[in-house]
Amino acid sequence: MSNRLMQLMRGTGPALLMEAHDPLSALLAADAGFPAVWASSLSMSTAWGVRDSSELPWNLVMTVLEYMADRVEVPILVDGDSGHGNFNNFRIFCRKLEQLGIEGVCIEDKLFPKTNSFRKEGQPLTPIAEMCGKIRAAKDHLRDGAGFAIVARTEALVSGHPMDEALARARAYAEAGADAILIHSKSRTPGEIFAFCEQWKQGTPLVIVPTTYHSVRVEDFIHTPVKAMICANQNLRASITGMRTVCATINRTHTVGEVEDKIATVSSIFSMLDYAELEKSEALYL
């Protein structure tokens, strides 16, 4: 089957993937026009009130993804951390994602349990051979290896390794069968990303996550190998700000009236989730 995430990566410039942490945020991203959704571990963990350190059980993640995939038409790329264990855990995870109709996963070259990239310097990396084994095992185990995209993420730069290590890892992952390479950076500027791009001759598309070098624009990557740009956590952070503001106002004013016209209406929720269909069906089937 053709994979829609990979199709998105065939343009001249990068596609924007918006973060989601639950079916609602995924739906809002799709409704706003984003062509795909990034199901972020940091975001899902935060929504569940736990830390981004493999505290959220992987099949609770799966339950969230099940409802997310039920609701949105656009493809979903899942943040798979380091694969929830070894090659066997990872291939099971991928196969279950495939069953849900999810079209891709991102796996990173770090250890289980996961440590958020922004939390600690110099985190150890998975040995290259082990990471490649995971990629190959997943591809072999999927019902349709070609229909499900595996994005291999290297944390080499983030963990303080030199550019050569990042390139060597990316090349090995691409050879092992990765459909795209996520080159992660926590530099405040995009310099090292551009440097990586220049030395990347493999043809495999690149994915970036401009969380720290946030001023870059899609247009900056036209005609580079960067074919997807992930907005890693902005939906979550926007929802937090929205809720903090409303909580503070209501708590201060002792009324919900003060915020009534500043927030989404209940009827817009009814539209978004097509309550009208239920009414029509009740007439038809009851």
Next chain:
Amino acid sequence: MSNRLMQLMRGTGPALLMEAHDPLSALLAADAGFPAVWASSLSMSTAWGVRDSSELPWNLVMTVLEYMADRVEVPILVDGDSGHGNFNNFRIFCRKLEQLGIEGVCIEDKLFPKTNSFRKEGQPLTPIAEMCGKIRAAKDHLRDGAGFAIVARTEALVSGHPMDEALARARAYAEAGADAILIHSKSRTPGEIFAFCEQWKQGTPLVIVPTTYHSVRVEDFIHTPVKAMICANQNLRASITGMRTVCATINRTHTVGEVEDKIATVSSIFSMLDYAELEKSEALYL
């Protein structure tokens, strides 16, 4: 055990309960100073991308509540719809809530599957005896009936019945053991709530949900039997607005840089969920 929700209902004026739909929104409500949280069915359903018509399985609700109760210190009042079936389903539901450390549930006199109150006129009500049977069954089945609050909600006014029906139902529910009565109204003004209050002599505290008559203030109910006021869905609606704005901006500007300083920081998330504790513990136990 003493019940903190009922303690809140012993003041001169109503306590404000803020809506939550996931552990994060509950945490934000608690951090903002709300003394308790309302786990709304409409909100949880919406967050999961399904309709408020018993589409969300009740033990998925339970999983959300488990993580919510793990994270917040304040008591949680759960929207229990019509009890997910008959007296037996409801008493099982209550017992499982109790096991999670949840301190109360609200049950309404409508049929299963649920129909959202704002969706349809003239919905049929549960027979009074059946509703009372549910309340008694739950109280008898709990490990500590006194430690878990049952709020009985009558939809009589909302369903177009006269005030007398609402009062008769409320009295029957209170006699059956309900700890509080939620008198629901979808009038644009609080008139019928005030009328109900005047005729309410039972001593059992009242709870209101000013979604349509949203201009009322806590102060309007000082010295009335109204002891809790539920902000039914404002956190959800605020989060939607927050996300819609950010999605639109990023999609239009092709960069996350535009929103960066308008939304919560990642480090504020790390603080809120105490990532520092993890670092300390790693030093201690690894």
Next chain:
Amino acid sequence: MSNRLMQLMRGTGPALLMEAHDPLSALLAADAGFPAVWASSLSMSTAWGVRDSSELPWNLVMTVLEYMADRVEVPILVDGDSGHGNFNNFRIFCRKLEQLGIEGVCIEDKLFPKTNSFRKEGQPLTPIAEMCGKIRAAKDHLRDGAGFAIVARTEALVSGHPMDEALARARAYAEAGADAILIHSKSRTPGEIFAFCEQWKQGTPLVIVPTTYHSVRVEDFIHTPVKAMICANQNLRASITGMRTVCATINRTHTVGEVEDKIATVSSIFSMLDYAELEKSEALYL
């Protein structure tokens, strides 16, 4: 897509479906040569230690079925009780079964919450129009209505109604789109089943559950419309007897040695679940 359950119902005599209550019992049934599995509500409820009265949440049932479908090659017919609510709950349930690769569901014309057929006399039935509405709603909502079998079960005879009522209901369900009719009986002899068969001219295949009239054989139904015969709970009951015996022996003899050669070996478990594959894969991918 062609449906393997319906294919089984095209022979001259009935296919035997063996009950399963977890993935292991399903696997044992498949390994023994049964061409399909019956995922029984009574059995699954009992395995989970709860009563067959809609006490087991439907999406916990779904989780069991997910792992069952992952493990066995033969098709699974799911006991769907009365559909877990109204037409909307039932169509959601069916769609989720379809996503899991399940090929059929059985829905019965009783009320929610379910009461086990052997527990109570004269249970009320769903109105015919409502039952037909559920069948149509499910068919319309499935991705591939033709690929997923809906077996409509009438409890008319079991509830004390006359043969005509059973026939009228069966005909209505077949017309509404049911792929097969389960005609349930709790008579000690198969007389009423044979009587029903004689008057059944619709072409839609019949399914029976000889729990009380257990002496019938597959051969008794050659050239009748009965095309499937469900062994409703024998795996569960056999497992109980096996466990009771071993528990009693160990408890009495104070050693596990006494039972060692009377029970399945650990290595037969390793074979059944193909632990060898894991070893091969470890060599390949680690």
Next chain:
Amino acid sequence: MSNRLMQLMRGTGPALLMEAHDPLSALLAADAGFPAVWASSLSMSTAWGVRDSSELPWNLVMTVLEYMADRVEVPILVDGDSGHGNFNNFRIFCRKLEQLGIEGVCIEDKLFPKTNSFRKEGQPLTPIAEMCGKIRAAKDHLRDGAGFAIVARTEALVSGHPMDEALARARAYAEAGADAILIHSKSRTPGEIFAFCEQWKQGTPLVIVPTTYHSVRVEDFIHTPVKAMICANQNLRASITGMRTVCATINRTHTVGEVEDKIATVSSIFSMLDYAELEKSEALYL
């Protein structure tokens, strides 16, 4: 709170713990008179049709345990493998067990993902300091560290290490706070267990699992430090044998009649799960 598992370990001879893999098998063990239940990973994995290699997600295990704890009065000791990750995963796991009313966990000094002890020779062990860190972290994180038993299992002998290594590990774990030590052996005779017992002077009770040296009796350990003897998988294996026999018979004879009087009755299931209570409650509350 006093811990019932530890109370059982204060007698002159070992208590027998019977394996369970679902609520039903736990209930049968309790009904047969066993004073406690061992929730085995191998057994639960097998019941779910997956391999004992951390393939079953830990919170699915938790769901099984929730219903098990709901149903049985006797205490449950949970097979916690190597703790599902590092100290943080393990302490979260323990805290959630405690919330369910579970009274103890067993953690072993092997790596994540788990490999079944009988599957591979010479498996690597967790470093002693790391294992001790897990024990301390869990004890510190529990609401009531004294009320929840941590049994530390050393696989030193099973992995081919000398007796001294086993003793050194056991001593370190006891000092770190383990309430009991499980000394595992896969010898065909109990010699190495007796040797360990003789050198064990710490006072901390010992637990054994006579799977391979199955001829030992409870009486053989009177006045030794062995205070619990785990029947690791006999319920599961007995259920498999029971089901295999019945499946073969029905498949061969084409009737369920042949097995009818050899297996547990449906009415014994109704008794075991107290369906009568439901009838009484229906009269009371409906």
